Amino acid sequence: MSFRIVLTGQVRREAAQRHCGRVGPMSVAAVDYEHRVTPRELFFDLVFVFAFTQVATLLADDPTFAGIGRGVLVLAALWWAWSAYAWLTNIVDPEEGVVGAALLVALIAMFVAALVVPSVFGDEGVLFGAAFLVVCAMHVTLYALAGRGNRDLLKAVLRLAPWTLLGATMILVAGFADGARTWLWVAALACTYVGALLSGSTGWQVHPSHFAERYGLVLIIALGEAFIAVGIGATGIGIGLGEVAAAILGLLVATAFWLAYFDFFSIRGERILVDARGPERVALARDAYTYLHFPMIVGIVLYAFAMKSIVGHVDDELDSVAAFALCGGCALYLLTYSAIRIRIERRWRVSRGRLIAALLFLLLLPVATMVPALAALALVSTVWLALHTYELVWWREARAESRSVSAARAGGPN
Numbered sequence: 576m577s578f579r580i581v582l583t584g585q586v587r588r589e590a591a592q593r594h595c596g597r598v599g600p601m602s603v604a605a606v607d608y609e610h611r612v613t614p615r616e617l618f619f620d621l622v623f624v625f626a627f628t629q630v631a632t633l634l635a636d637d638p639t640f641a642g643i644g645r646g647v648l649v650l651a652a653l654w655w656a657w658s659a660y661a662w663l664t665n666i667v668d669p670e671e672g673v674v675g676a677a678l679l680v681a682l683i684a685m686f687v688a689a690l691v692v693p694s695v696f697g698d699e700g701v702l703f704g705a706a707f708l709v710v711c712a713m714h715v716t717l718y719a720l721a722g723r724g725n726r727d728l729l730k731a732v733l734r735l736a737p738w739t740l741l742g743a744t745m746i747l748v749a750g751f752a753d754g755a756r757t758w759l760w761v762a763a764l765a766c767t768y769v770g771a772l773l774s775g776s777t778g779w780q781v782h783p784s785h786f787a788e789r790y791g792l793v794l795i796i797a798l799g800e801a802f803i804a805v806g807i808g809a810t811g812i813g814i815g816l817g818e819v820a821a822a823i824l825g826l827l828v829a830t831a832f833w834l835a836y837f838d839f840f841s842i843r844g845e846r847i848l849v850d851a852r853g854p855e856r857v858a859l860a861r862d863a864y865t866y867l868h869f870p871m872i873v874g875i876v877l878y879a880f881a882m883k884s885i886v887g888h889v890d891d892e893l894d895s896v897a898a899f900a901l902c903g904g905c906a907l908y909l910l911t912y913s914a915i916r917i918r919i920e921r922r923w924r925v926s927r928g929r930l931i932a933a934l935l936f937l938l939l940l941p942v943a944t945m946v947p948a949l950a951a952l953a954l955v956s957t958v959w960l961a962l963h964t965y966e967l968v969w970w971r972e973a974r975a976e977s978r979s980v981s982a983a984r985a986g987g988p989n
Contacts, residue, residue: 609782609783609784609785610668610782610785611784611785611788612785612788612789612792613664613669613670615669615670615675615678616664616669616789617792618682619660619664619669619678619681619682620657620792620793620796622682622685622686622689623653623657623685623689623793623796624796624799624800625686625689626653626685626688626689626692627650627653627796627797627799627800627872627876627879628800628803629689629690629692629693630646630649630650630653630692630876631800631803631804631876631879631880631883632692632693633645633646633649633692633693633695634646634876634877634880634900635880635883635884636693638884638894638896638897639896640896640899642896643877643896643899643900644757645696645757645760646876646880647873648757648760648761648764649692649695650869650872650873650876651764651768651869652707652746652760652763652764653688653689653692654869654872655742655764655767655768656685656688656707656710656711656714657793658864658865659710659711659714659739660678660681660714661786661789661790661793662779662781662865663714663717663718663721664678664789665780665781665782665785665786665789666721666728666780666781666782667717667721674717677713677716677717680709680713681709681710681713681714684706684707684709684710684713685706685710687702687706688702688703688706688707688710691703696756696757699750700749700750700751700756701747701750701751702750703746703750704743704746704747704748704749704750705747705750707743707746707747708740708743708744708746708747710743711739711740711742711743712740712743714739715732715735715736715739715740718732719732719733719736725780727777727778728778728779728780729778730778731774731775731777731778731779732778734774734775734778735770735771735774737770738766738767738769738770738771738773738774739767739770739771741763741766741767741770742763742764742766742767742770743763743767744763745759745760745762745763745766746759746760746763749763768866771861771865772861775854776854776855776857776858776861777854777857779854779857780857781848781856781857781860783845783848783849783851783856783860784845784848784849786848786860786864787841787844787845787848787864788845790864790868791836791837791841793868793872794833794836794868794871794872794875795833797871797872797875797876798829798832798833798875800875800876800879801825801826801828801829801832801875801878801879801882802826802829803879804825804879804880804882804883804886805821805822805825805826805882805886807883808821808882808883808884808885808886808887812887817889817890817949818886818889820889820949821885821886821889821948821949821952822886824949824952824953824956825882825885825886825952827956827959828878828905828952828955828956828959829878831956831959831960831962831963832874832875832878832908834963835908835909835912835929835962835963836871838963838966839966839970840912844863844864844915847859847863847919848860859918859919862918863915863918863919867911867914867915867918868911870907870908870910870911870914871907871908871911873904873907874903874904874905874906874907874908874909874911875904875908876904877899877900877901877903877904877907878900878901878904878905878908880897880900880904881893881897881898881900881901881904882901884897884948885897885901885948885949885951885952888948889947889948889949890947890948890949891947891948892944892945892946892947892948893943893944893948893951894944895944897948898940898941898943898944898951899940901943901951901952901955902936902937902939902940902943902951902955903936903937903940905933905936905955905958905959906933906934906936906937907933909926909929909930909932909933909936909962910929910930910933912926912929913925913926913929913930913933928962928965928966928969929962932958932959932961932962935958936955936958939951939954939955939958942954943955
């Protein structure tokens with residue numbers, strides 16, 4: 576059975592290459608079949624494990640609200656880079672020789688950029704900007720090569736390319752600036768994200784199952800930062816009962832983040848993408864995944880930043896920045912689900928339980944500055960527990976239906 580599956584994938588790739596008129600190790604051709612995430616894509620994603628950790632380090636080095644703002648800007652640039660290659664490998668075969676080589680170059684450039692993230696608003700802004708420009712230029716080039724056999728795709732790439740390259744260039748220019756550096760970053764990212772929205776959804780292609788799987792995996796990568804944060808927070812201190820309790824609660828909250836996504840949403844999101852067609856599917860993938868998954872990542876990274884402080888100072892009260900990261904990060908993560916629901920249904924309809932939980936997190940924010948850090952984390956854990964208990968009962972039938980549909984599709988013919 577495994578031999579037949581592998582052979583089928585190989586035949587599909589060769590057929591797609593013949594259809595595009597390019598067969599050979601140096602070809603870059605768009606594929607028109609669904610596929611699973613490949614080991615090469617997962618290897619490429621490893622650099623973002625390090626990049627997210629570096630953003631948390633940037634936040635820890637400047638634990639102010641302005642520092643959080645700058646951290647979000649860097650995270651937005653990293654997220655754009657990851658998303659760009661997620662879209663690319665969704666329609667090209669990353670196992671092709673030239674694509675694999677280009678991914679390696681992009682990985683190296685992205686790793687260089689991640690190395691200097693803690694000093695990106697200091698002395699290393701130019702190096703980050705240069706590496707980021709290489710990543711973006713490589714992406715545009717590969718996408719343009721893949722679009723040579725598809726006129727609509729090539730037009731879409733050419734519409735997006737000026738915005739992407741202009742934004743990356745502005746980040747490089749920001750490295751040479753001093754007082755205006757932060758504002759140049761804001762302008763660069765606005766150019767990139769708004770430009771992608773203005774360039775439209777026609778011409779692009781999305782294979783929904785691979786796309787949804789890819790975004791689910793990067794969410795797990797981000798959650799890995801929460802585990803790392805707990806470990807780093809416990810480094811160099813005496814491990815007592817309080818620290819162990821904080822570590823356990825921290826991991827339970829990270830599990831709650833994971834459960835909120837994979838218990839129901841990941842299945843439902845993939846199903847909605849599969850049911851959509853043409854430009855509607857592309858626009859939905861862009862809005863619900865590329866744009867609206869970003870606040871989820873921000874929420875997770877903020878939570879990880881807060882955990883570094885909590886585990887190392889369980890008996891101290893949190894300052895306003897750490898309390899905001901803890902409670903605000905959880906609230907932002909949950910509010911994003913309501914935003915996604917509104918985008919999908921195109922009407923004001925929120926996820927009631929998650930909206931209430933998000934509001935409770937915000938109400939806990941001033942309390943978190945008046946009690947020991949461990950107590951604040953326990954209160955946050957209690958809200959998460961109440962939410963999942965509610966959803967376990969309220970979503971029981973919807974969850975069973977979605978999983979049965981998913982199992983039926985998985986068991987269908989290859």
